[in-house]
Amino acid sequence: MSGGMLGDIFILADVGLRHYLVLSAFLFVCGLLTIMLKRNAIGILMGVELVLNAANVNLVAFNHFSYPGNPGEPLLAGQVFAIFVIVLAAAEAAVALAIFLNYYNNFATIDVERARNLKG
């Protein structure tokens, strides 16, 4: 039982790698559908965040179940990488929101279908 006391409370022992992978696939497809169907630029940004978080779930799940390292020196590459993905997602959201603000100021809409005259 690797869950310890909290694991006993939440019955995490029965949840395996595939559960996390199925959750991740579902999140990824939700994000993909959001990106494809939304015409609101902020909605598309939300879809991108869903896809990134699906990747994060995969990283942490594989780190925990497949490559947890040795006793005494745990291998934390997946979790650290997930933290950096979160940081990069925040940076990307900040820049994208600034761009959308400029776009809204210029076109009075954030419908991405209207962005055709942005192409050079």
Next chain:
Amino acid sequence: MLTSKSPFSRFEPTRGQVLISAIIGGVMLIALLLAIFSATFPMAAQSPGEAYPLVSLGRALLGDYLVPFELASVLLLVVMIGAAYLAKARRSEDKG
């Protein structure tokens, strides 16, 4: 507001777009599930690490991963300056 719908613009996708997106999404979901349930993943015999490795995570961030940690701070600074510049550019144009 940026998020509210203007009365003159329709934000709903067309029926064809919904159909194509549903097909692509369904195919992607089925392919991912097939891949997940047919693959054999390398499983550690037993997870030796702590269940909630917050302490070692903090030590790793300031130890083995110190350089990317500092690079992330530089990146956040650049992004903050860039976002402020992008958001400010239009307003100074209005004044001038």
